[in-house]
Amino acid sequence: MMVDADAGCAIRIAGVEKQFETPQGPIRALxxxxxxxxxxxxxxxxxxxxxxxxxxxxxxxxxxxxxxxxVEVGGRPLxxxxxxxxxxxxxxxxxxxxxxLFPWLTIEDNIALPLKLRGMTRKLRRERARxxxxxxxxxxxxxRWPRELSGGMxxxxxxxxxxxxxxxxxxxxxxxxxxxxxxRDAMNLELQRIWIxxxxxxxxxxxxxxxxxxxxxxxxxxxxxxxRIVEIIDVPFAxxxxxxxxxxxxxxxxxxxxxxxxxx
Amino acid sequence: MADDVATHPPVGRQRRPFRLTRxxxxxxxLALLVLFLAGWETYVRGFDVSKFLxxxxxxxLQAWMEILGTASLWQHTWITxxxxxxxxxxxxxxxxxxxxxLGKVPWLEQVLNPFIVATQVVPKVALVPLFIxxxxxxxxxxxxxxxxxxxxxxxxxxxxxxxxxxxxxxEVLQSLNASRWQSITQLEFxxxxxxxxxxxxxxxxxxxxxxxxxxxxxxxxxxxxxxxxQMNSYNTTALFAxxxxxxxxxxxxxxxLVGCRRFAIPWHESVQVNRK
Ligand SMILES: Nc1ncnc2c1ncn2[C@@H]1O[C@H](COP(=O)(O)OP(=O)(O)OP(=O)(O)O)[C@@H](O)[C@H]1O
Ligand SMILES: [Mg+2]
Numbered sequence: 001m002m003v004d005a006d007a008g009c010a011i012r013i014a015g016v017e018k019q020f021e022t023p024q025g026p027i028r029a030l031x032x033x034x035x036x037x038x039x040x041x042x043x044x045x046x047x048x049x050x051x052x053x054x055x056x057x058x059x060x061x062x063x064x065x066x067x068x069x070x071v072e073v074g075g076r077p078l079x080x081x082x083x084x085x086x087x088x089x090x091x092x093x094x095x096x097x098x099x100x101l102f103p104w105l106t107i108e109d110n111i112a113l114p115l116k117l118r119g120m121t122r123k124l125r126r127e128r129a130r131x132x133x134x135x136x137x138x139x140x141x142x143x144r145w146p147r148e149l150s151g152g153m154x155x156x157x158x159x160x161x162x163x164x165x166x167x168x169x170x171x172x173x174x175x176x177x178x179x180x181x182x183x184r185d186a187m188n189l190e191l192q193r194i195w196i197x198x199x200x201x202x203x204x205x206x207x208x209x210x211x212x213x214x215x216x217x218x219x220x221x222x223x224x225x226x227x228r229i230v231e232i233i234d235v236p237f238a239x240x241x242x243x244x245x246x247x248x249x250x251x252x253x254x255x256x257x258x259x260x261x262x263x264x
Numbered sequence: 265m266a267d268d269v270a271t272h273p274p275v276g277r278q279r280r281p282f283r284l285t286r287x288x289x290x291x292x293x294l295a296l297l298v299l300f301l302a303g304w305e306t307y308v309r310g311f312d313v314s315k316f317l318x319x320x321x322x323x324x325l326q327a328w329m330e331i332l333g334t335a336s337l338w339q340h341t342w343i344t345x346x347x348x349x350x351x352x353x354x355x356x357x358x359x360x361x362x363x364x365x366l367g368k369v370p371w372l373e374q375v376l377n378p379f380i381v382a383t384q385v386v387p388k389v390a391l392v393p394l395f396i397x398x399x400x401x402x403x404x405x406x407x408x409x410x411x412x413x414x415x416x417x418x419x420x421x422x423x424x425x426x427x428x429x430x431x432x433x434x435e436v437l438q439s440l441n442a443s444r445w446q447s448i449t450q451l452e453f454x455x456x457x458x459x460x461x462x463x464x465x466x467x468x469x470x471x472x473x474x475x476x477x478x479x480x481x482x483x484x485x486x487x488x489x490x491x492x493x494q495m496n497s498y499n500t501t502a503l504f505a506x507x508x509x510x511x512x513x514x515x516x517x518x519x520x521l522v523g524c525r526r527f528a529i530p531w532h533e534s535v536q537v538n539r540k
Pocket of ligand 2: 053
């Protein structure tokens with residue numbers, strides 16, 4: 001049983017601890033954590049501010065080295081001593097909590113940056129960027145500078161950038177935090193559609209309980225001081241889910257349960 | 265009721281009150297310049313000021329127009345410009361190169377920092393005679409002076425630029441597995457460029473100062489030397505004309521670099537271009 005589960009692992013976090021050394025002393029951001037992300041699943045990390053969601057995502061992305069424990073991506077350990085195995089992260093796309101667009105690139109060049117690094121021709125890059133702009137709903141802004149866009153539009157461009165090279169695993173840190181409720185719902189639907197169509201593995205961080213329940217196969221509930229996983233909840237609703245799934249009693253039940261756990 | 269009328273003037277009589285700030289700034293600048301020159305002219309004529317002390321603007325303008333027609337002025341101009349450009353280019357190459365290295369290797373920067381600060385507080389113009397002793401009375405000494413003066417702002421700004429690369433941007437490239445070279449061309453260089461340009465704008469002004477001061481003190485060529493010769497023959501009007509000429513040259517250099525900003529970093533906040 002265990003072996004089977006591990007074989008289907010996109011990312012495996014085993015016995016991982018993360019401690020930040022600061023001038024005021026060490027901060028334990030994450031205590032011994034085990035979490036296998038299954039291949040093709042939609043996992044959502046939910047928890048109060050400062051509980052270590054971003055830290056956990058950054059550990060998966062190979063942007064942070066665990067103080068102890070092992071992070072594996074596609075069965076390959078991410079770290080060999082101090083060195084990161086760059087091959088292991090090649091199939092991951094990261095959407096950061098801030099959009100992190102390069103101000104000297106136009107929106108389409110920002111979106112196509114990963115393709116440029118991979119040596120794709122300018123013409124193909126342009127086409128792909130245009131396509132993605134339409135997908136995330138910022139068509140018409142291809143030639144603008146990032147500073148000419150609103151925060152929410154910039155975040156959508158950064159999602160498009162992560163999608164541009166079609167990574168198998170998508171790690172998203174509060175990607176819709178800067179959006180209004182309507183756009184947020186639309187983006188949730190769109191993300192679900194992309195996920196179903198491309199059979200990606202997605203790990204998404206959010207503060208929003210309805211968003212977590214709507215999107216997730218599994219909601220991973222974290223708590224703070226020190227950061228740890230307190231519960232993993234399966235969300236059974238069939239796919240594709242429509243926005244009105246939120247009205248169902250089971251949905252409310254799960255949401256209420258999560259809210260209750262978050263308050264304690 | 266009366267108050268209402270006072271605060272809301274009736275429609276149809278939309279004569280907005282006159283406000284000075286509604287006049288375009290450049291018209292204001294021009295008006296100020298004209299006022300200044302007129303004041304100067306009146307003062308010189310009215311009080312019959314000696315030409316050796318202060319010539320009038322009209323006389324200076326006339327003198328400038330006259331020397332503009334001489335071949336020797338253009339030869340001097342060419343020499344000063346060439347010294348400035350050479351010195352500036354050398355300063356840019358060494359300043360940006362060294363600045364990039366020091367920005368990337370904090371240890372080296374810390375080792376060299378006391379020396380950088382020390383050389384910055386030395387009034388470098390005081391070293392000019394030394395450079396003339398070392399590099400002779402020809403163009404070389406002036407090029408060196410121009411380079412030394414322009415070097416420091418370029419170096420310091422480049423270091424600052426390389427060090428202020430945004431951490432979030434760095435992580436984007438890290439997550440995309442960018443190579444060392446890719447991260448230099450895609451991130452570090454463009455992100456340091458506004459700082460480098462600021463350093464260059466400061467530097468080019470200093471290089472022309474360096475070249476001219478060098479010419480004041482040694483040699484027989486260049487606009488600085490021409491100015492000194494006019495002074496020695498008590499031709500104050502011609503001296504003013506040379507100064508005007510030098511200012512125009514300096515302005516052209518500076519304007520060229522500011523113009524570069526629009527092409528090099530159109531994305532930057534400092535560039536306000538209306539794109540359609
Ligand atoms: N680079 C760092 N240096 C020191 N401490 C850090 C660092 N990064 C995170 N921490 C600490 O680790 C803890 C978890 O931070 P993290 O960013 O993972 O929280 P989060 O759950 O993403 O919060 P939020 O929802 O507000 O984004 C916090 O207490 C934070 O202060
Ligand atoms: Mg966070």
